[in-house]
Amino acid sequence: MGTMERAIETVGLVKTFGETRAVDGVDLSVPAGTVYGVLGPNGAGKTTAVRILATLLRPDGGEARIFGHDVVREADVVRAKVSLTGQYASVDEDLTGVENLVLLGRLVGHRKRAARSRADELLTAFGLTEAADRQVKKYSGGMRRRLDIAASILNTPELLFLDEPTTGLDPRSRNQVWDIVRAVVAYGTTVLLTTQYLDEADRLAGRIAVIDHGKVIAEGTPGALKSSIGAGTVHVRLREAHQRGEAAEILGAALAATVLPDADPLALTVRIGGGSERGAAEHASRALAELAAAGIVVDDFSLGQPSLDEVFLALTAKGAGS
Template sequence: MSDHRGQPAIETTGLVKTFGENRAVDGVDLVVPAGTVYGVLGPNGAGKTTTVRMLATLLRPDAGEARVFGLDVVGQAAAVRSRVSLTGQYASVDEDLTGMENLVLLARLLGHRKPAARERAASLLEAFGLTAAADRQVKAYSGGMRRRLDIAASIINTPDLLFLDEPTTGLDPRSRNQVWDIVRAVVAQGTTVLLTTQYLDEADQLAGRIAVIDTGRVIAEGSPGQLKSSVGSGSVHVRLRESHQRAEAQELLTRVLGTSVQADADPVGLTARLMPGGQAGPAELASRALGELAAGGIVVDDFSLGQPSLDEVFLALTDRNIAAAGGTHPTEAKQEAVA
């Protein structure tokens, strides 16, 4: 692994990619610190995969600049490819070969002699919990096993930068946790990981910094804590004893907290996002709200106070993006214009 201390793993400025009239990536600016997990979060069609493919030299940008460890992805593409590896959304291993055969084949293609190739393959199979399945055809593997094998194939030669494009899509919770452990282990060895995902909890668990992409643009960037604080300093959730009092409680909380209060799917539940600002902190506001409810004869059976979740952050940010587009999601507006 090359020495890249003090140098960002990725720097992009005004990165653009169009397909016909569709501007899939629309001026993306990123700075990814080396030795970290950097999350790129967004819905389907947001431009995540197209951005990754440009950074991995698989697509040529139409405008803007992108550098990987200081190397230009267009002018120095071969040098970039020598330092990166990519695991796409779908397993790229050969289903008719065994796990061992897949890894040995790739190791041989990457220049390892046969004994070294088998040794490296065996080491990775053990590290990824696949030794017992080493001699089984991959077609008999579960989805989680295939993803682990796919990531193992990506790090036969340890890369400086590993692109993981939605690596846990379709996996069950246990398999997702196993992949997360693998990501943490890879980063502990010094590799930078750029992780694209639709799963907010995945970004929250793994990434030190997150860029939220929607309609080809970065609409927010920061640490998980910074993104959460950008849409509120906390959230209050209450469960009432009597469901017929919910409308009254909702009106009272709106007045006391000065923010919108949402009725939950739970017929006795209410949730309010506490916005930053003013002298009163989240705990003081929540205490004041509970006192007002009690004074109004409304009994609260359960109460919790916490930070906004990344789900709330994502919905708030994308709602702002829709509002900025005139109330219609830009992707939907393009589809309506075509129709």
């Protein structure tokens, strides 16, 4: 098949609920064997799109293929290839971790002994061996999420949908879920990850689609999305708050860019437009020299690539304005 095989291909996907177009002409192309991030605020249409791809909802327009199979006409073939956390992994609260996995293993067609050894293998891989004989209702949020993911890869799926897998988890549990996502991909599974967390998409995904109001408003690698809104961001912290106005004028003129005042009365942020990161560094050092010449003391200075948060704000502002 080569590296160019597409795990997901959608063209003009539409889903309406009454007056609301939850998914409004979404085009996606997801290479097999990768983590693909779908990023957007609550209500952006991420979950609806995932439910169409997992054959749980029929689209009202457009088409979607999973490994070349149409999600409507070949729904059975598609279901055999995909798994969706939180939806199919209907874990029973009253059973123990191991009982759940053995039961689900039997349901997907493993014989008793094979179901038991697969359950043990997954419990070990997901760090749940000690909790194996405890009822799931006594599990923490992070343990529960890990069991959900274990349940959804009992039959190593070709495509795993992770719909906001770390919402509401503490940082330690989030990191554990991230490690599992990496392990699942190393196994050869393609992962479609929907999330509201920019750092999550940044760490895990090779490519990201940003969705707002049912539309894809940007798509690319995390690096390309960051450089799309400018070559860099300069953060400056002054010693004297009363000099902030003058500093903003000097920086704005020197960098030919907009200066954003921070909540901190001593700080300023300047987004440098197009051009390379190296060019951005040269401009920034010139601007610093001009501040010094004007007698403005800078206590702290940094030049960085824009964060995904800044990209997201810039994109959604653009989307809202159009």
